[in-house]
Amino acid sequence: MLAGFGGIAQFTVSNIVAQSESAPEMRGRVIGILLMAIFGMAPLGSVVVGAVSQRIGAPTTVLVQGIIAIALALLFSRFLNGPAGKPATIDVAIEEVEELVKEEYV
Numbered sequence: 001m002l003a004g005f006g007g008i009a010q011f012t013v014s015n016i017v018a019q020s021e022s023a024p025e026m027r028g029r030v031i032g033i034l035l036m037a038i039f040g041m042a043p044l045g046s047v048v049v050g051a052v053s054q055r056i057g058a059p060t061t062v063l064v065q066g067i068i069a070i071a072l073a074l075l076f077s078r079f080l081n082g083p084a085g086k087p088a089t090i091d092v093a094i095e096e097v098e099e100l101v102k103e104e105y106v
Contacts, residue, residue: 011038023098 014034022030053061 014038021094023094026097026101 015031018030018034019027049061049065052064056064
């Protein structure tokens with residue numbers, strides 16, 4: 001039950017951030033990529049997790065998944081700081097993407 005709550009919470013937060021931080025004209029594309037990433041990769045991940053859990057057992061598989069998740073969170077936490085130790089903001093990333101899109105369509 002806790003894992004289900006965590007999954008739904010993560011999906012909800014991802015959806016809110018993607019919609020609120022994207023430009024209105026790009027919102028459909030952003031949501032399309034988000035949904036493709038979530039629902040498109042879930043079946044592949046399920047096959048891999050099922051195969052691994054048959055080999056090493058379900059509890060060990062969940063433990064390994066937790067360790068991998070913590071390691072990835074620590075790895076990506078480095079990217080939360082921008083150049084020269086300044087905190088990166090979503091606004092800067094959005095501005096960069098908008099400039100790239102404008103260059104592409106001009």
